[in-house]
Amino acid sequence: MKLKFLTLLSVLLLPVAVMAEEGLNGGDTAWMLVATAFVMLMTPAGLALFYGGMTRSKNVLNTMGMSLIAFAVGTLVWVVAGYSIAFGAGDFFGTGKIMLDGITDKSLTGTIPELLFVAFQGTFAAIAVAIASGSMIERVKFSTFTIFVALWILAVYAPITHWAWGGGETLNFGEMDFAGGTVVHINAGVAGFVVAMILGKRKGYGTSAMKPFSPILSVLGASLLWFGWFGFNAGSQVAADGVAGNAFLVTNVAASLGVIGWLIAEQIVYKKVTLIGGASGAVAGLVAITPASGSAGVSGALIIGLVGGILGFIAVSKLKKIFKVDDSLDAFWIHGVVGIWGSIATAIFIAPYLMADDYSMGAQLISQLKAIGLTIVYSAIVTTIVYFIAASLTGGGRVDEETEFKGLDETVHGEKGINL
Secondary structure (H helix, E strand, O other): OHHHHHHHHHHHHHHHHHHHHHOOOHHHHHHHHHHHHHHHHHHHHHHHHHHHHHOOHHHHHHHHHHHHHHHHHHHHHHHHHHHHHHHOEOOOOOEOOHHHOOOOOOOEEOOEEHHHHHHHHHHHHHHHHHHHHOOOOOOEOHHHHHHHHHHHHHHHHHHHHHHHOOOOHHHOOOOOOOOOHHHHHHHHHHHHHHHHHHHOOOOOOOOOOOOOOOHHHHHHHHHHHHHHHHHHHHHHHOOOOHHHHHHHHHHHHHHHHHHHHHHHHHHHHHOOOOHHHHHHHHHHHHHHHHHHOOOOOHHHHHHHHHHHHHHHHHHHHHHHHHHOOOOOOOHHHHHHHHHHHHHHHHHHOOOHHHOOOOOOHHHHHHHHHHHHHHHHHHHHHHHHHHHHHHHHOOOOOEOOHHHHHHOHHHHHHOOOOOOO
16 A cells, blocks of 8 residues: 555656656746736836826827827737857857757756746847837827837847847946846936937927826726736746845835935925925835845945935936927936936845855946946947838828827727716
8 A cells, every 4th residue: 555655646746756856847837927927017017007107188099099009019029039149059149049949848948837937038138128218109100100019029129139148248237137137227228318319309398297197006007016026027037946035125125215306306305395306216216126126135226226216316307308309208317317327226225145256346347337338329329210110111200290189088089088
């Protein structure tokens, strides 16, 4: 009887033993399934609401639709060719995994299925280009943006991802970017800024009031972004371990301090605090901690998040007026400028228990600055090319004056944000 029981037990445990031998970890896989779903929620829900609430009522659906189409088209081009460029074999650009060629349900990335890793990284590509949409809303053609999404992920996002995370060592410079400081935020911020300059200002910008449609939606959207960011940062460890736990905690701390920092600055300057400001501060804190979330401790996260919130406020309220570029929803100022701070802070605020014995802050700062510079230059140049290609394929990238005046919701989509 005892022998039969042991035989039965060995048969039941055989799949577990095989998985362990092959390197697949069920706990890591389960966590990454959840983390991927978290990050998915950030684009067609979190960012769509955050941006939609800040645009004008006549363009709210169009603005939200840009996040939706970014996720849909972004997912498609990612599995077709984006993943291959980002994580295929090669130094400057990856190759060999077009249409996920050679990847099966048995293929692994670390201790999780590679197919799951493909899905996780695809959510990053989608939200990056969706972030850039915030700079160009209310005057770019929906068709132009749709083509722009596909081309930008392939030509801009995927190569920069390859250099930072996918094996492109020549242009990596030894950068530390745990979850997307340069890859996502600086890259997207610069791209949005460039397109905003090319498109020009919205009619009435600087002379007419452009009140947000619904601060309520923006706060809800920021809250969903905050929630999804736990998957964004902690999931970037691609394992359920102590580093992921650290990333989860410091993400929450930095976001909280981002809110506080922004509201303190707002109170000092304007003698009042706003919920749009608080929501923007949360996003600024999250952006700031992203590249450092795998290495900073709580004390570092306090400073990174607080400075991120204050810097975000200064960038939006002061620096934006100096440059006079109509970055509609401040994508460059919150993601680009604060992302630069976060990337620099990554070299400064490393928890002692996560610091290598031979760590040199000075050398790491140089590495971070090189990576920042490369990202800015490459993103600016290639985004410009991508935009003009997309615009040429759609008869120009900007809507006509009548469409802009009436609003894109009714003229482009035949819908209203609210039907009363």
